[in-house]
Amino acid sequence: MSPSNQSHRGVYAITPDEADTARLIERVSVVLDAGITWLQYRNKSAAPALRRKQALRLLALCRGRGVPLIINDDWRLAADIDADGAHLGENDGDIMAAREAMGDVALIGASCYDSEERARRAVGLGASYVAFGAFFPSPTKPDARRASTGLLASAAELEVPRVAIGGITPDNARMLVDAGADLVAVISGIFDAHDPAAAVRAYRDCFAPVD
Numbered sequence: 001m002s003p004s005n006q007s008h009r010g011v012y013a014i015t016p017d018e019a020d021t022a023r024l025i026e027r028v029s030v031v032l033d034a035g036i037t038w039l040q041y042r043n044k045s046a047a048p049a050l051r052r053k054q055a056l057r058l059l060a061l062c063r064g065r066g067v068p069l070i071i072n073d074d075w076r077l078a079a080d081i082d083a084d085g086a087h088l089g090e091n092d093g094d095i096m097a098a099r100e101a102m103g104d105v106a107l108i109g110a111s112c113y114d115s116e117e118r119a120r121r122a123v124g125l126g127a128s129y130v131a132f133g134a135f136f137p138s139p140t141k142p143d144a145r146r147a148s149t150g151l152l153a154s155a156a157e158l159e160v161p162r163v164a165i166g167g168i169t170p171d172n173a174r175m176l177v178d179a180g181a182d183l184v185a186v187i188s189g190i191f192d193a194h195d196p197a198a199a200v201r202a203y204r205d206c207f208a209p210v211d
């Protein structure tokens with residue numbers, strides 16, 4: 001099965017800025033082993049050459065584990081290395097151009113912040129999932145716009161996976177899943193955890209039915 005055909009529910013881990021590529025691979029390996037659904041490569045401080053190198057290393061790692069790799073911000077890099085998808089925010093270019101370059105099965109994600117209207121437009125342009133948030137104060141992005149959980153239910157009619165992001169911890173994730181999130185996107189709650197693998201398992205538990 002190609003990575004893109006797998007389930008669209010669970011933990012969507014996003015990499016922290018990590019300049020040391022060997023360390024990045026080590027940290028991500030542990031997280032992949034714990035069972036995530038998607039991985040996003042996000043590095044806001046690396047120069048283009050390092051981002052390309054890290055993206056290629058992560059792609060090889062993810063291919064070996066059957067986990068789709070989505071590249072943040074840069075659909076051209078994603079298309080160039082044949083990654084599984086790209087994630088685009090409001091300043092990251094054109095969803096239609098990304099879809100055209102990456103083909104029908106690519107995972108093209110759109111940041112929709114607190115706007116259902118933006119999500120509807122993104123799906124119309126070819127987005128395969130929509131992301132809302134920040135739902136809680138984010139240690140990684142303290143100035144992120146905030147969103148309310150009601151959006152997760154109303155966006156169900158768009159019939160694409162709904163991703164929640166922003167300050168999500170194992171303690172508040174179930175509330176978002178109950179509100180309609182298909183995936184929880186997490187940076188610090190996983191990568192800053194004392195035990196990242198245990199953190200992934202704790203997020204996964206939030207998707208299990210309560211006894």
Ligand SMILES: Cc1ncc(COP(=O)(O)OP(=O)(O)O)c(N)n1
Nearest residue numbers: 072087088089090111131163165185
């Ligand atoms: C899954 C997911 N959702 C939202 C974002 C944020 O994208 P953006 O607004 O472009 O901000 P940066 O991540 O580029 O700082 C995301 N990356 N992933």
Ligand SMILES: Cc1ncsc1CCOP(=O)(O)O
Nearest residue numbers: 138140144166167186187188
């Ligand atoms: C990229 C982004 N967009 C909104 S919040 C956020 C950062 C999420 O990181 P964390 O899980 O550490 O809050």
Ligand SMILES: [Mg+2]
Nearest residue numbers: 073088089092
């Ligand atoms: Mg962006």
